[in-house]
Amino acid sequence: MTDKTILITGASRGIGAACALLAAARGYRVCINYRTDRDAALGVVRAIEEAGGSAFAVQADVAREDEVLRLFGEVDAHGGRLDALVNNAGILARQMRVEQMDAARIERIFATNVTGSFLCAREAVRRMSTRHGGSGGAIVNVSSRAAVLGAAGEYVDYAASKAALDVLTIGLAKEVAQEGIRVNGVRPGLIDTEMHASGGEPGRIERLKSSVPMGRGGEAEEVARAVLWLLSDEASYTTGSFIDCSGGR
Structure with a gap:
């Protein structure tokens, strides 16, 4: 075990929960x-503790500045x-064309995916930066x-919010x-999580997997x-960079 602490936003399920479990296995306090899903978050904490790791859960809506503080x-x-931040919290809305979107939908998505990540x-830079007396660290943005x-035809607003997150990654890096801070991004492709259901199509991976050169969705x-590689010392000379984790799509 190390004494390193990592914060993972949106970590109660999906990619965030997988990052939390792996980070704990690598020795982070998570x-x-x-x-909203307290039970799921506590379930991740419990799984980490049962495996001998250390974790705690904090409720906060990253779209609200007071809650981020x-x-x-x-x-x-x-x-x-x-020591490390994973900006993973992200939302999308039901599939539709741009011509059907209203401002409230777009603002809601950008508030979480962009403003929340900023x-x-x-706050991570204020704590990590050697300019502020910190010891350095690493940030990974999940794009x-x-x-x-x-x-x-599906989520152009979501895609645009993730493109903004990519620009944050490059500029902040x-x-x-x-x-002493490295900032990188990971761009998942078709990953088997609950997010597809929240967009209205639980079977989306099955429909689109033929467009993936590897022929399957990811886990x-x-x-x-x-994500954990980019946070590790193995990526010590990597910043402002991206890993496309998408099966070649």
């Missing part, structure tokens, strides 16, 4: 952030120094291949490169391994 205050109280990155492909743990 803060499991969740917005409270979240990081809880991390300070529980974990001491923050706020969490800001999407949709940021490159566009998600036409350059800002803090000499302050959340496969994404988590890419």
Whole structure:
């Protein structure tokens, strides 16, 4: 075990939960952030503790600045120094064309996927940066291949929010490169999580898997391994970079 602390947003299920479990196995003390599903978050904590790891759960909506401040205050109280952040919290809405979208939908998606990631990155930098007396650290932003492909006819607003997250990754990486912080991104493709159901098509992977050169959807743990590599010392000279975890799609 190490004394390193990691905060993973949206970690009660899917890719976030897989990252939490793998981070704990790699020796991190894990803060499991969740917005609504307390039971699922506590289930991840329990799984980590039963495996001999250390974790705690904190409810916070990253789209709200006051809740982000409270979240990081809880991390300070529980974990001491923050060593790593995974900006994983993300939402999408039901599939539709751009011509059908209203402002409320777009604002809701950008508030979580973009503003929330900016706020969490800001608070992490304030704690990690050697410029502020920190010891350095690493940030991984969980983007999407949709940021490159566009998600036409389905989630162009979600894709646009993830493209904004990619720009945050590149720009912030350059800002803090000499302050001991590396910032990278992972772009998952068709991954078997509950997110497809929240978009209205639980069987989306089955419909689209023929468009994936590897011929299948991915597993959340496969994404988590890419995230944890970018956080590790093995990626010590990698910043402002991306891993497309998408089976070639």
